[in-house]
Amino acid sequence: MRVTVDIVIFALRDWELQVLLIQRGIPPFEGHWALPGGFVHEDESLEAAARRELEEEAGVRDLYLEQLYTVGDPGRDPRGRVVTVAYYALLTTEVALVAGTDAGAARWMPARKHPRLAFDHDRILGYALERLINKLEYTTVGFKLLPKTFTLGQLQRVYEAVLGRPLDKRNFRRKMGLLGILTPLDEYVQDGPSRPAQLYRFSAKRFERLRDKGILFPF
Amino acid sequence: MRVTVDIVIFALRDWELQVLLIQRGIPPFEGHWALPGGFVHEDESLEAAARRELEEEAGVRDLYLEQLYTVGDPGRDPRGRVVTVAYYALLTTEVALVAGTDAGAARWMPARKHPRLAFDHDRILGYALERLINKLEYTTVGFKLLPKTFTLGQLQRVYEAVLGRPLDKRNFRRKMGLLGILTPLDEYVQDGPSRPAQLYRFSAKRFERLRDKGILFPF
DNA sequence: ACAAAAGTGTTCGATATACACCCATGT
DNA sequence: ACATGGGTGTATATCGAACACTTTTGT
Numbered sequence: 001m002r003v004t005v006d007i008v009i010f011a012l013r014d015w016e017l018q019v020l021l022i023q024r025g026i027p028p029f030e031g032h033w034a035l036p037g038g039f040v041h042e043d044e045s046l047e048a049a050a051r052r053e054l055e056e057e058a059g060v061r062d063l064y065l066e067q068l069y070t071v072g073d074p075g076r077d078p079r080g081r082v083v084t085v086a087y088y089a090l091l092t093t094e095v096a097l098v099a100g101t102d103a104g105a106a107r108w109m110p111a112r113k114h115p116r117l118a119f120d121h122d123r124i125l126g127y128a129l130e131r132l133i134n135k136l137e138y139t140t141v142g143f144k145l146l147p148k149t150f151t152l153g154q155l156q157r158v159y160e161a162v163l164g165r166p167l168d169k170r171n172f173r174r175k176m177g178l179l180g181i182l183t184p185l186d187e188y189v190q191d192g193p194s195r196p197a198q199l200y201r202f203s204a205k206r207f208e209r210l211r212d213k214g215i216l217f218p219f
Numbered sequence: 220m221r222v223t224v225d226i227v228i229f230a231l232r233d234w235e236l237q238v239l240l241i242q243r244g245i246p247p248f249e250g251h252w253a254l255p256g257g258f259v260h261e262d263e264s265l266e267a268a269a270r271r272e273l274e275e276e277a278g279v280r281d282l283y284l285e286q287l288y289t290v291g292d293p294g295r296d297p298r299g300r301v302v303t304v305a306y307y308a309l310l311t312t313e314v315a316l317v318a319g320t321d322a323g324a325a326r327w328m329p330a331r332k333h334p335r336l337a338f339d340h341d342r343i344l345g346y347a348l349e350r351l352i353n354k355l356e357y358t359t360v361g362f363k364l365l366p367k368t369f370t371l372g373q374l375q376r377v378y379e380a381v382l383g384r385p386l387d388k389r390n391f392r393r394k395m396g397l398l399g400i401l402t403p404l405d406e407y408v409q410d411g412p413s414r415p416a417q418l419y420r421f422s423a424k425r426f427e428r429l430r431d432k433g434i435l436f437p438f
Numbered sequence: 439a440c441a442a443a444a445g446t447g448t449t450c451g452a453t454a455t456a457c458a459c460c461c462a463t464g465t
Numbered sequence: 466a467c468a469t470g471g472g473t474g475t476a477t478a479t480c481g482a483a484c485a486c487t488t489t490t491g492t
Binding site for chain 1: 456457462
């Protein structure tokens, strides 16, 4: 029985949630778009296989990676029995700028509006999106889509892009402030003709402390 | 690469959350307790394999089954590379009374207090317990541990057993009542010397309606 | 009579939501 | 001057947590 890993690679591009897809060059589903992935080697863990594929097919390392679901129906791959462990990955906005530029067949597409995918990859992508939305609300995955420092406006745009709906600026800032997991920096950036915005960074230490006290949610 | 399914079978016995474990008769880990499981056949789906093992090793059918996580580190099985898809199952209290009585090596043990398990099954069991606790709060898995009709006292004991802490009776009843997914029956049962308790059943239709309106949470 | 579980409301604090204006900057 | 995003507070509704007594039955 052959085992593969497929990866749903999410990133924010132009403040839209997108996924990196690969156009298949060989049958089955030749010409169709599909999730990047490949076979698991005999001597590597499932996660190592996923990271290797990420580097080979998207040219990225050091990102957030989480196992999603395993599909293995007989007949899902016309070539024979294949069990696929699906992962999803989150890229920061800077990394996403260079990801997938090597492989000619790779392309970013909107996560909610994309062509029919090969195999059962539509289902996997839908499930990944659902999981990401849920995790956004009770974990800190949102920060994984941004660089180390960011403005509150950028952070809110991440949440809006993933959730797919607008959020109230004042409520969003109050909630983030109450969590106490953001450290303001003495730096300001400006993007376009507007008032400069203060930079923040995610404070993992404070987050761990809160989580251990049971104030926040487990991962 | 060989693929197996292992199943964490939960049930309430004596109002305690227990798991069904199997004592291994052959190396490796001979004599150790382990999760029931076995190899996936070439022509069956992962879930079908899990259901087959449930019937073979525990003698149960028609239960709640949900995929949990997939482990596949090289070296986790000394016999060679094995990728294991873990599931967890919920048995109703009546079914649990007969489960595992055929296989001599099967035994129910408390979910939170059990011997060291073979392979990495301790981790899998811990993860299953965590998942069950989380799902209890935003889904209706709690009902899967009870027969079709039940009293509110029994339902509360299910929640307390899974969560591992006592709940306030009035708050519990009010919350359940507000959800509007319980249908009272014109039947009463009595267990011991006390006032008879009204029977209820879970109303899946109302639940679906609420969920579709976004009032309840997605599965 | 008493033991044991069923049944029933109110108060309070915390949390989520709705909502509008001034500020700093580039053009 | 104006367009653009940054930054700030209050009022209200909703939800979760704490808390005690009466009822019905078997022994």
